[in-house]
Amino acid sequence: MEEETKPKILVVDDEEDLCEILKFNLETQGYDVTTAYSGEEALEKDAASFNLILLDVMMGGMNGFDVAHRLRANEETRNTPIIFLTAKGTENDKIMGFNAGADDYISKPFSIREVLLRIKAVLRRSHQPKAEQKERHQLVFNKLIVDLDRKTVSVEGQDVDFTKTEFGILCTLLEQPGRVFSRHDLIRQIWPMDVIVSDRTVDVNITRLRKKLGPYSDNLVTRLGFGYYFDA
Structure with a gap:
């Protein structure tokens, strides 16, 4: 070398x-x-x-x-x-x-x-992974593919409809797998500053997100007392 x-x-x-x-x-x-x-x-x-x-x-x-x-x-x-x-x-x-x-x-x-x-x-x-993601503008975990340009999500080859909020949460968690995000972290990063959002609103969006992730629902982990993270 x-x-x-x-x-x-x-x-x-x-x-x-x-x-x-x-x-x-x-x-x-x-x-x-x-x-x-x-x-x-x-x-x-x-x-x-x-x-x-x-x-x-x-x-x-x-x-x-x-x-x-x-x-x-x-x-x-x-x-x-x-x-x-x-x-x-x-x-x-x-x-x-x-x-x-x-x-x-x-x-x-x-x-x-x-x-x-x-x-x-x-x-x-x-x-290597960051360079690949930058080139193709995608976040990929197995057959879970988030297209950052088209704002689409594919699960096991099937396109799944996500709301803007759900898409933002998924991207935030996928970009830093293993990192625990508190509800406050997610509110600060996803919702506009002039919108009042409760912790319950975050939980509801997480529940909806899990349902749409199908076989990857278990990868979206709740850490009681701390928040949420994507387990890769």
Whole structure:
């Protein structure tokens, strides 16, 4: 692999020994690796220049969730892939991680082989699929196809009628599979600002959307107390 084509990875963890172990193994696999030992130090780096960020959650000072929120709020790093590394592996912790903008979540202790496989998978998803979707202007999951130009939805080869609101919700969830959107998130993104919308209205639209998705209805998941997400 030529030097200029090496994917650049930023490893952020307050355990310096772990940083060095990850750096050594990643560089052995052909990655260009930079380390940071705190969230504050990570934000001082040129984060936009990295292809992926491995980010520890539990650090002294600024934690990984806060760092991720800062990166996602910046236009230049909004789409930079982030993989969380953390000893906190409960379901709620993972939900918090994905809501903070994570592309993947690896619980400690982990094997180096697992980390390498996850990195390859995230880099592959973050580049090739987006380029394909941009070229064909579609969101695709198996035989569920959303045509963004024609504003149509096809389920198992059959066109299904969706309202503008249902179409907007489906697109929002499909564009970021795995991310939990609260009712407030969906209201803010789908409905006009001058329209008053209740949580019940969101629930009704989700119910209608599930019915129209047919065999993919179970992929539209309710996370009680949090919101909704598309499980891909």
